[in-house]
Amino acid sequence: MTTSSRVKALLELTSTDQSTFAAAFGMTTPQAMSNKLRRDSWSAKDLAKAAVLCGARLAFILPDGSQLILAPDEK
Numbered sequence: 001m002t003t004s005s006r007v008k009a010l011l012e013l014t015s016t017d018q019s020t021f022a023a024a025f026g027m028t029t030p031q032a033m034s035n036k037l038r039r040d041s042w043s044a045k046d047l048a049k050a051a052v053l054c055g056a057r058l059a060f061i062l063p064d065g066s067q068l069i070l071a072p073d074e075k
Contacts, residue, residue, distance in 0.1 A: 004037040007050055014054040024053050048072040 011021060022033035025046075036042075042050075044058075049072035051058040060068040 002040050003042045003047070004040045007042065007047075008037065010050060010054050010056070014056070016054050021050070021053060025049070044070055045072055 010016075011018060018033055019030045022030050025033065025036075027033050027036075048058045048070040052072055058070045060070075062068070
């Protein structure tokens with residue numbers, strides 16, 4: 001499963017439409033988001049932002065259960 005297919009699944013699971021998602025990423029057209037999904041070009045920052053937009057968090061979950069949460073404003 002590609003990263004883009006996981007992002008699409010996230011959008012579907014949270015009933016977030018692609019146009020709203022594109023606008024939140026500062027894209028002026030839905031086609032720009034479609035291109036990003038087709039290219040499968042996602043940075044960690046993009047994924048963290050996508051998670052927040054859908055009311056989720058992006059995290060590394062370690063074997064001991066501890067978590068390292070990634071936030072979109074981190075570099």
